Amino acid sequence: MTQLLRVQNFVVSSDGVAAGENQSLEQPFGDGVSPQRLFAWAGATASWPNRTDPGGSRGLDDYFTRDFTQNIGAEIMGRNKFGPQRGPWTDHEWQGWWGDEPPFHTPVFVLTHHERPSITLGETTFHFVGGEPAAVLDQAREAAQGKDVRLGGGVTTIREFLDADLVDTLHVAVSPIEVGSGLKLWESPDELLDRFHCDVVPSSSGVTHHLFWRR
């Protein structure tokens, strides 16, 4: 059984920006990028993991939020998704953005050049690993016990794994918001068409889902 490497529910602006400059504790997505606006389509769905009231839509967008955990056995994320720190860890107090019960519920491999001990919070264990993308993917596949591996971002990490040709499927929601400058996933989704099929699916929420899978 194939273990895929999947990007899911990754959101970029209409001009391809996934995060602005100057990411920080106060502005996790950097200058000019509001996560509330970028993720509004997801937050409106019934299956959004952070939803606290029983409502929410069950149309197209909900298929993407409820697919988030399906058959996923591990995640790989970049260090810049894990937290706003850069360079060596000055202490180990920071345990990610997600509180005591992170929404991953699997092993998570955080890419970093700077070692630190693993952290377990609820059903999620964060491991801090270095090395080439292919080697990290091998580790994550083994931890996933036959299930797929999610490539959680951020944008730099996704680009690294795309450059290494390790990504099997990508779901990118393109938001109608234009940001201008920042870290871009692409200049245009067409850049991926030599290697991937793509379904382009506009949603009534305003985002346009781009679904890529290997040729």
Add this chain to the structure above:
Amino acid sequence: MTQLLRVQNFVVSSDGVAAGENQSLEQPFGDGVSPQRLFAWAGATASWPNRTDPGGSRGLDDYFTRDFTQNIGAEIMGRNKFGPQRGPWTDHEWQGWWGDEPPFHTPVFVLTHHERPSITLGETTFHFVGGEPAAVLDQAREAAQGKDVRLGGGVTTIREFLDADLVDTLHVAVSPIEVGSGLKLWESPDELLDRFHCDVVPSSSGVTHHLFWRR
């Protein structure tokens, strides 16, 4: 936690026909309705349960086939989906269309006025039950142990449960094929808009997915 009643991957022609007249062993979908043509979009996906080779698309259509079993704990189906017989069972030899390992993997409640003993095949157990839709749904919910219940069809059964206002979500794939006469789900999907929201999502495969959820 709400237990939804969900219709999934139900296919109709462009004129709303789900099954032709004269359903039989040789023509399970009746006159003029080819299941191969109606389900071609689903058969092309990577997650189609009957797929035997490793290929298949992983775009929009695949989200629907891979959602088929997600969080489903029981199915309700009409007797006409279970087999081509009508009236009292003349024997108990017929065990459904699906061979020794049916794709349901849950309890399945088959609506019939004619009693017969339950059948277990692989992970699927078929129970044969009478009574009003609401009472059957109660039985199925209990068997589903907190998960959702799939309303599997056929078209007469779906219409009965819609008339009783028991359906929470419907995914109907409208195929570009026109059939003419037969058993119709609707004259037009607009008939459901007084009670349901609807996302209409065209796929590159040629079908148009209609996703309904309660207002």
